[in-house]
Amino acid sequence: SGKADVIVSDGFTGNIALKTSEGVISNFAHMARLEIMKNIFVKIGFFLMKRHLKKVYKKMDYAEYGGAYLLGVNGVCIVGHGRSNPVAIKNAVRLARDYVKGRVQEKILERLDAYEKALIGAKA
Incomplete structure (x- = not known):
């Protein structure tokens, strides 16, 4: 709903959740980068979306x-x-x-x- 983004946990469990999500995001970004480089049309599409993707990245940047x-x-x-x-x-x-x-x-x-x-x- 966008009203709250909260995780309540002990430190150990919270750290595992945090590190897992960081790893998933990092791996996704790496795989996306590899796919983008394979095709000129995908590169053009990425270029057109870049401004919007930066907004998403900014929301996820620690x-x-x-x-x-x-x-x-x-x-x-x-x-x-x-x-x-x-x-x-x-x-x-x-x-x-x-x-x-x-x-x-x-x-x-x-x-x-x-x-x-x-x-x-x-x-x-």
């Missing part, structure tokens, strides 16, 4: 996001890619800034507290 929140710590923690480039670092800092400005941690704690109270009230 550097555009900077990292992901690590929840469960008392503060702000952004986990970035091990090979983060300057763009990714800049976006990780922006993400941390937005987390603080948006009072994300406080809002999460407030919602969890309200949820806990609702559960306790439902049991009574």
Whole structure:
């Protein structure tokens, strides 16, 4: 639906899911590149689609996001890619800034507290 893209898992399982998806995307890109180079008509088609494909790539580029929140710590923690480039670092800092400005941690704690109270009230 486009409302949220969230994975919640322990670190080990999350890392396996992340590495698997990175590998699939990398392998797909490599195979597509090989196919494109085989035929002049495919090259022309690729050239015509290149601008649109760049938009898709940008949506999937880890550097555009900077990292992901690590929840469960008392503060702000952004986990970035091990090979983060300057763009990714800049976006990780922006993400941390937005987390603080948006009072994300406080809002999460407030919602969890309200949820806990609702559960306790439902049991009574």
